[in-house]
Amino acid sequence: MRFRYLGNSGLKISEITYGNWLTHGSQVENDIATQCVRAALDHGISTFDTADVYANTKAESVLGEALKGERRESLEIFTKVYWPTGPGGKNDTGLSRKHIMESINGSLTRLQTDYVDLYQAHRFDTETPLEETMTAFADIVRQGKALYIGVSEWTAEQIRAGHALAKELNIQLISSQPQYSMLWRVIEGEVVPTSEELGISQIVWSPIAQGVLTGKYVPGQAPPQGSRAADDKGGADMIKRFMNDDVLTRVQALKPVADEAGLTMAQLAVAWVLQNRNVAAALVGASRPEQVGENVKASGVTLEPELMARIDEVLGDVVQRDPALTAANAPKGRVA
Template sequence: MEFRYLGNSGLKVSEITYGNWLTHGSQVENEVARECVQAALDAGITTFDTADAYANTAAEKVLGKALRHERRSSLEIFTKVYWPTGPKGPNDTGLSRKHIMESIDGSLTRLRTDYVDLYQAHRYDYETPLEETMTAFADIVRAGKALYIGVSEWTAPQLREAHGLASKLGFQLVSNQPQYSALWRVIETEVVPASGELGISQIVWSPVAQGVLTGKYKPGQQLPEGSRATDTKGGEDTIKRWLSDEVLTAVQKLEPIASDVGLTMAQLAVAWVLQNPNVASAIIGASKPEQVASNVAAAGVTLDAEVLARIDEALGDVVERDPAKTTSPATRVA
């Protein structure tokens, strides 16, 4: 496993982060989830990402239980706040001081830890003054409940304003967690340049585009039984944008490229996002332990300019590049 600094901080994270969105507490049985976490540890992963909203807090409980016997200082544990949790009352969502302060305590209890290494605003909250949000984060850092603060899916202007407030309040904004893959490159024109200037790293999610970049979905063929595309607990909703024959046909052109560099298509996809110097880590999920071991092989891989050009040519116009696609809900979701 290779490690990279997170933003301008002194914190190092594993190039591959194990995340449990859509799996722990919902799609995967708890014992299998534990086996996946153990597979991540065995592969050298030290960084684990979750959120209070995943499976309505159940994912944090599963991860906390799976990591309970590990040396805490050898791990980097990340979680998030914003989306509705609990009974989903009027204050059970957003980035108000009330919701943040109550949420961090709930997350720490479920994760069985006294602190998280990174606490992230899961989306931007247009209904709460940013200064209120950042002041609450500053107080959480000063209380020792979080070591660093990050965000997820924030735009370049939002990052700049938040970074300025964080500096005034005496803490570091070190990361952004956006969707990023060879198919979804909306952060490249605005978010990445701004982040580079500010000393903010990307911790990217969905590097294999919900599994489409593994090549298992074939144009004109029935969806594989038991795949995310057939999962009625949320998986099918997250992947459907990629299931057009146009996209799937382009993705199949990546198979010979992966073969030429000695990688699986999934490994090629993860290695691709890690070529971006602003990316500190790529988040992988897993429903089986063997998937973890396979994806970790992407760490430390260098893809030369010719390979990157071939990938661009293969995917062509199916790549999404519009920076306006980096968005947060205009109003809080109840």
């Protein structure tokens, strides 16, 4: 396993980071989820990412139980706040001081830890003053409940404003967590250049495009049973933007490229995002322990420029690059 610095901080994280979105506490039984976490540890992954909203707080509980007994100083544990949790009351969502302060305490209890290494704003809150949000984050850092601050799916303009306030408050905003893959490159135009300027790294989610880049979805055929595209608990909705014959046909044409690199298609996809120097880590999940072992083989892989160019040629115009899609896919108001 290789490790990279997160932003311009001194914190090192594993470039393959284990994330438990859409699995722990919902799609995967707790004993299997624990086996996946143990497999991650066995393969050298030290960084674990979750959020209070995943399975309505259950994912944090599963992760906390799975990591119990590990040396805390050897782990980097990340979580997030924004989306509705609990019964979804009027203050159970957003980035108000009330919700942030209550959420960090709940997360720490469920994760069975005194602090998280990174506390992230899961989305931008258009209805709360940014000053209120960043002051609450600063107080959490000063209380020792979080070491660093990050954001997720913020636009370049929002990142710049948040970073400026963090600097005024003398705390470190060091990360951005956007969707990024061979098929979804919307951060390259604005978010990445802004982040490089400000000393912020990307921790990217969905590097395998929620399974599409494994090649298991074949154009003209129904998705395999048990796959995310066949899941009616939320997985199918998230993956549907890629589930068209044009995209799936192009993805099938990547197999010879992966074979030439000596990688599976999933490993190629994870290695591809790690070629971006602004990416500190690729978030990968698993529904089976053996998937973890396969994904970590992407760590340390260098893809030659000629191979990267071939990937671009194969995928062509199915790649999404419009920077405006970050804002377009964000909540327009606080979700109740």
